[in-house]
Amino acid sequence: MDLLPLEIVELILSSPNLSIKDVINFSSTCHYYRELISTNNTLWKQKFRDKWPDLTDLFDNNFNYYYQxxxxxxxxxxxxxxxxxxxxxxxxxxxxxxxxxxxxxxxxxxxxxxxxxxxxxxxxxxxxxxxxxxxxxxxxxxxxxxxxxxxxxxxxxxxxxxxxxxxxxxxxxxLSPKEQLLEIGATFVAQWCQPQLQITHKRISTKLDKIANAVKRKLKNIYPSHPIFSVPLEELNKWKRYNLDRNQWSPVECKQIMQVLKEVLFDDMRFTGNNVAYYMPQNSFINEVLDFKQGLPITLAIIYEAVARRLGLLCQPINFPAHFMLRFAEDCQDWYYIDVFNGGNIVRRGGCPHARTRMSDRSQIEYPVATAVQVVERMANNLEVSARQHTQVNGRVTRLRSSLELLKLVSPQDISALVSLARLYMLHSMDTRSLESFLLNQEFQVPEQAQRVVHMLRDYESHPSRSRTEQNSPVEAARRTPDLKFAVGMVMTHLALDYKCVIYDWDPECLASEDWQEQMHVDLLRFGAKQPFYNVLVEDGSHRYVAQENLQPTSDTGFLYLNDDVGRHFSHFFHTHYVPNANKEREYPQDKEVRLAFHAELVKYGL
Incomplete structure (x- = not known):
């Protein structure tokens, strides 16, 4: 090894097949190589980029401390x-x-x-x-x-x-209004609500560029002499990075681009408003709408505006109370609306039912152009409505919390949203001190409203049930009774409602309130309340409390993997059942024997 030139050693160690750990292990073989390798910035720069290719832009070319x-x-x-x-x-x-x-x-x-x-x-x-x-x-x-x-x-x-x-x-x-792009605001909303995805404005912008390029290709076939094809790249990039203050073309040239833009977006690419599942949260996320071509009026309008801006067209967002459209003027005087939710239909000023508010004196006031911040506020409000109205139970609380916390950030004066957020925190036994601090540091138009919310939060925090000592106390091991047939981790079918669920908790008999028992008709059950009841996670994302007589074991998990809370109790699924995590196993130590017996029986009969 001593005879090998340093360049050869470096070339070998730079191989992508050798990990960072491999290189460190090699450097530990002798003092000479340790000193040589630890100071080789080129080698460690390569290893850093091999390991984390998405992080290569964090440092400039002069950074010399990759090993450290x-x-x-x-x-x-x-x-x-x-x-x-x-x-x-x-x-x-x-x-x-x-x-x-x-x-x-x-x-x-x-x-x-x-x-x-x-x-x-x-x-x-x-x-x-x-x-x-x-x-x-x-x-x-x-x-x-x-x-x-x-x-x-x-x-x-x-x-x-x-x-x-x-x-x-x-x-x-x-940022200045010229720099506050709608697409950046929409990307921000998508990032906030989808933390598990790697969403960047660069990727969104690239997809919008592709749409704009498709429009230009088609425009070239129909109107080859259009002046857009002689615009320098530097100017095109400027339109991409900054909001326009006017159209870049004559009225005729604008019409030509508008015609082709409509054909590409709505005929060729088939972008459309999602009337069937209007309240799906995905309709508000620009990444989802770009991929699946369906969305709300506001998200579709943001995409349309971003593409139009890249083509030198000024489309202005109008925030109607019950709709969202774009306003366009070919000659800076006579303008009309573009209804992006309905195939890009043109709506003249006098024909739009959302275009003006009639005052008591019958005068008419036009709606102003919405700022990028106002558009984001509207998107946050849409997401709150979506979280409340969407029927999908799985992740509903997290979606509602995210939308309310987004409103807290982008619309901090919205006291009704803050009240809703406070109630959600209290309902789920969350620490509310950060919200209390926020309320005390804000200047509200009606300070008394904020003070009432603060008092509500302080009453909640001082309640005996909020004792943090009790919440963090060790979990006592549950002791099984002879009547218990099933165990934590077993997958069940509800005999009456035919849904799949997994047991994560149980009581030797029904411990629910009398009101709940009356509402659920527990008295009509064969064994009534004097039988084991199980807390279960259901494949639709819900939690339910079920009598033993209504459950039957199965190894068919259905859509249980979609339930966000499975991981809170279980580490993995093993052939016939879910295996509890360490905490759940300590809480129900005697359930393991029942669970393994159930597994052995299913394996024995090949089920």
Missing amino acids: EIIYVHNLFRLTQQKLELMPSRFCKKYEISECELEEWTLLLNEKHENYWYLVTYLMDIVNTSATIESIDVVSLNTPGNKTQQYYASKVLRHIRQAHLLKEWLVFRS
């Missing part, structure tokens, strides 16, 4: 894993984790600018892994594919994303 940065990232990831391993014990009794309880992650995030990207990369790898676990026993939390690790990693990922986006929003609001 890799060591830092390694230690950060180890600390992240340690923190994740503590979360199941801390939060096993909580359905939602508050901002205050995740403050340590905010501190870690703020330690240095690059930490956001490092933490997101690490957590995304955990959340989106496709690894499976083949073990009938409880596995450690850091096992790839562990649903409990994925569950808490997704909670932290959401918190980190939104802590970062809060800063991004402040930057966006500080």
Whole structure:
């Protein structure tokens, strides 16, 4: 080895087949190589880029500390894993984790600018892994594919994303109106509500560029002499980066582009308004609408405006009370509306039912052009309505919380949204101190309203049931009774309603309130309330409380994998049943024998 030229050693170690760990192990073979390799910035730069290709833009070409940065990232990831391993014990009794309880992650995030990207990369790898676990026993939390690790990693990922986006929003609001692009606002909303996805404005912009290029190709075939084809690239990029203050073409030339733009978007690419599932949250996310070509009026209008701007057309957003359209003027005087939700139909000023408000004196007031901030506020309101009205139970609380917290950020004076957020926090036993602090630091038009909410939060926090000592107390092991037939982790079919569910908790007899028992007609059951009742997770995302006589074991999990809360209780699915995580196993230690007997019986009969 001593005879090998340094260049050959470096070439070998630069191979993508050798990991960072391999290179470090090699450097440990002798003092000479350790010194040589640790100071080789070119080598470590290559290793950094091989390991994290999406992070190559974090540093400029003059950065000379890649070895030290890799060591830092390694230690950060180890600390992240340690923190994740503590979360199941801390939060096993909580359905939602508050901002205050995740403050340590905010501190870690703020330690240095690059930490956001490092933490997101690490957590995304955990959340989106496709690894499976083949073990009938409880596995450690850091096992790839562990649903409990994925569950808490997704909670932290959401918190980190939104802590970062809060800063991004402040930057966006500080920009000049010329720089506040609608597409950036829409990307912000999509990022806030979909933390598990890697959504960037660069990727959104690239998709919008492709649509604009498709329009230009078709325009070239129909109107080859259009002046857009002689515009310098620098000017085209300027239209892409900044809002226009006027159209760049004559009225005739504008009409030609508008005609082709409509054909490409609505005839060729088949963008359309989603009337069938209007309240699906995906209709508000620009990444989803670009991929699936369906959306709300506001999202479709943002896409249309972004493409039109790239083509030199000025389309202005109009925020009607019951609709959202774009306003366009070919000659800066006579203008009309573009109804993007309905195939880009042209609506003249006098024919639009949403175009003006009639006052008591019958005068008419035109709606003003909406700012980018106002458009984002409208999108946040749409998402709140969507979360309340959408029938999909799975993740509904998280969706509602995200939309209300988004409203808190983009529309901090909306006291009704803040009241709704306060009630949601209290309903799910969350720490409300950060919301109280926010209310006290805001200047509201009616201060008394905010004070009433603060008093409500303080009463809630001081209630005996809010004792944090009690919430964090150790879980006592449950003792089975002879009447209990089933166990935690067993997959069941409801005999009357035919849905699939998994047991995560049980009571020897019904402990629900008398009102609930009366409402559910428990008295009509064969064994009434004097039989075991089970808390179950259902494949539609809900939690239910079911009598033993209504359940039957099965190995068919249906759509249970879609239930967001499976990971809160279970680490993985093993052939016939869900395996509890370590906390749940300690809570129900005697259930393992019942669960294994059920598994053995199904295997014996090949079911």
